[in-house]
Amino acid sequence: MLTTVLFFVLSGFALAAALGVVLVRNTVYAALLLGGCLSMVGGLYALMGADFLFAAQILIYVGAIAILFLFVVLLAGRRAELSEIPFNDLVLPASAAAVVAAMLLAGIVLQINGISSDLPVKPAGNGLTTAGIGQLLLGPHALGMEILGIVLLVALVGASLLARGLGESEDPMAPVPAPAMPEANGDLAHGIVPAKEPQQV
Amino acid sequence: MDLAGYLIVSAILFAIGVFGAIARRNLISVLMSIELMFNASNLNLVAANRLLHPDPALGQMLAIFSITIAAAEAVVGLALVLAIYRKFDTVFVEKFNLLKG
Numbered sequence: 001m002l003t004t005v006l007f008f009v010l011s012g013f014a015l016a017a018a019l020g021v022v023l024v025r026n027t028v029y030a031a032l033l034l035g036g037c038l039s040m041v042g043g044l045y046a047l048m049g050a051d052f053l054f055a056a057q058i059l060i061y062v063g064a065i066a067i068l069f070l071f072v073v074l075l076a077g078r079r080a081e082l083s084e085i086p087f088n089d090l091v092l093p094a095s096a097a098a099v100v101a102a103m104l105l106a107g108i109v110l111q112i113n114g115i116s117s118d119l120p121v122k123p124a125g126n127g128l129t130t131a132g133i134g135q136l137l138l139g140p141h142a143l144g145m146e147i148l149g150i151v152l153l154v155a156l157v158g159a160s161l162l163a164r165g166l167g168e169s170e171d172p173m174a175p176v177p178a179p180a181m182p183e184a185n186g187d188l189a190h191g192i193v194p195a196k197e198p199q200q201v
Numbered sequence: 202m203d204l205a206g207y208l209i210v211s212a213i214l215f216a217i218g219v220f221g222a223i224a225r226r227n228l229i230s231v232l233m234s235i236e237l238m239f240n241a242s243n244l245n246l247v248a249a250n251r252l253l254h255p256d257p258a259l260g261q262m263l264a265i266f267s268i269t270i271a272a273a274e275a276v277v278g279l280a281l282v283l284a285i286y287r288k289f290d291t292v293f294v295e296k297f298n299l300l301k302g
Contacts, residue, residue, distance in 0.1 A: 007206060007207075011206075011210040014210070014214065015210065015213055015214065015217070018214055018217045018218070018237050019217060021217075021221065021230075021233050021234070021237065022217055022218075022220055022221035022224075022225065022230070022234060022237075027227055027229055027230055030229075030230055030233060031229075031233070034233050034236065034237075037237065037240075038236075038240060041214075041240050041243075041244055044207070044210070044244060045244075045247055048207070048247055048248060048251040048252075049251060049257065050247050050251065050257070050261050050264075052261060052265075053247060053261050053264055053265065053268075056265060056268055057268070060268055060269075060272055061236075061240070061268070061271075061272075064272065065236065065271075065272060065275045068275065068276065068279055069229065069232070069233060069236075069275075069279070072229055072279045072282055072283060073229055075283065075286075076229065076282060076283060076286040076292050077229075077292070081227070081292070081293075084226075084293075085226070086225060086226055086227060086230070087224045087225060087226060088224060088225075088226050088294075088295060090223055090224050091224045093223065094219070094220045094223035094224035095220060095224075097219050097220070097223060098216040098217065098219045098220035099216065101212075101215060101216050101219050102212050102213060102215070102216035105208070105211070105212030105215060105216075106209060106212050108208070109205050109208040109209055109212065110205075112204065112205070112208070129257045129258045129261055132256070132257070132258030133258045133261055133262050133265070135258075136258055136259065136262045137262060137265075141262060144266065148266060148269050148270075151269070151270070151273055152269065152272075152273055155272075155273035155274075155276050155277050156276070158277055158280070159276045159277050159279070159280035160280070162277070162280035162281055162283070162284050163279075163280040163283045163284065
């Protein structure tokens with residue numbers, strides 16, 4: 001009973017926040033709503049007994065990706081864009097595509113539903129699945145985990161290279177020129193001395 | 202709650218993501234909608250594994266792989282957004298017509 005109520009509350013908030021992400025005009029609010037929606041999906045994971053996935057969802061999605069979206073919105077956003085229409089002229093085709101996608105998936109659900117009602121719903125059991133996931137990741141699926149590590153490393157290097165900007169220099173592999181070191185007898189000395197004099201007076 | 206409830210929530214979430222990815226003008230909002238679709242598929246995966254498969258750890262490990270790929274995608278996509286914003290000075294997708302004939 002409690003799980004049913006929790007399911008409806010969590011999924012209702014998740015869907016409402018997802019609608020807000022898509023419909024709201026200000027992308028700062030959209031990024032915050034995205035964090036809320038991902039938290040609610042994490043709650044659904046916890047409701048299904050996937051404790052490690054709940055922690056991973058909060059850490060990776062809410063803690064990293066939503067905050068990263070917020071940073072990019074704050075870096076690349078404009079106040080003037082808030083007064084513009086947030087949708088292009090594909091609203092009707094997009095609505096049609098969304099409805100068709102939902103109907104196709106719901107059709108699959110209705111087909112599955114008759115089958116799955118025969119299967120016994122797994123009980124909550126002894127709970128935690130973290131140990132099993134760890135043994136799978138370091139045992140039979142260790143190669144996949146190593147490949148994922150390489151993918152993450154490549155994404156990290158590529159993202160830092162892209163975000164630094166390739167347009168500034170001719171050679172993208174050229175090292176970034178170091179900032180000029182201030183000379184001791186240069187302008188800096190003349191700049192410091194007048195600043196100190198009012199303090200001494 | 203049985204499997205159908207989770208699958209229907211996942212379907213609606215995916216449909217919302219499809220709508221946003223097609224209809225939004227802001228490139229960052231498009232990436233957010235893609236993240237919504239990733240989450241819908243993950244929810245589908247975990248629900249099907251939890252309620253149909255005897256071993257709960259196997260499908261959750263698959264979902265963790267999917268989350269990791271989604272994180273890498275988001276990072277590279279946002280870096281591309283920043284690079285494009287620096288070049289074009291806008292984040293609206295219809296302005297990115299450099300390759301349009």
